[in-house]
Amino acid sequence: MKVLVVFLLGLTLALAEHDHDHHHHHHESYVVKTHDDLVTYRSYCAEKVHASEELVEKYKKWQYPDDAVTHCYxxxxxxKFGFYDAEHGFDVHKIHVQLAGAGAEVNHSDETHQKIANCAETHSKEGNSCAKAYHAGMCFMNANLQLVQHSVKV
Incomplete structure (x- = not known):
């Protein structure tokens, strides 16, 4: 899905360029991830979920079918990026801060934050943890495409 590639590339750029001046104390311990980290995580996750060579090839082309293996991938x-865990779901604040980019002031009551939060909440009771992560992540990317595309150009 092209939206996912835009999201992950934008996320990677935002992460790589993000400084440690978060303006929010609860994000100070977050370690910024790089493109190399993304490559490592993709390999690790493909192996962890036992993705077939065919699926791995699709992932390399940024194609993410709606199936159980891809959900868990x-x-x-x-x-691995630190944006999701099975117990707590998505960390809406971290996602928003990262997409805002380096040094940007983030208003956690603005429309973007609400879109992220709505997607996380809408899918919070949906199936298992893998399904929640997949569907909420796809919802978020679809709801914030312009922001994600902008973060790629930074």
Whole structure:
């Protein structure tokens, strides 16, 4: 899905360029991830979920079918980035801060934050943890495409 590639690339750029001046104390311990981290996480997660060579090839082309293996693959990638865990779901604040980019002031009561939060909440009771991560992540990317595309250009 092209939306996912835009999201992950934008996320990677935002993460790589993000400084440690978060303006929010609860994010100070977050370690910024790089493109190399993303590559490592993708390999690790593909192996962890026993993705077939065919699926791995699809992932390399940014194609993410709606199936159980892919759900868990994306859950793993989101977990490795520090944006998702099975017990607490998505960390809406971290996602918003990362997409805002380096040094940006983030208003956690703005429309973007609400879109992220709505997607996380809408899918919070949906199936298992892998399904929640996949569907909420896809919802978020679809709801915030312009922001994600902008973060790629930064």
């Amino acid at each position: 994306l859950e793993c990638v989101f977990q």
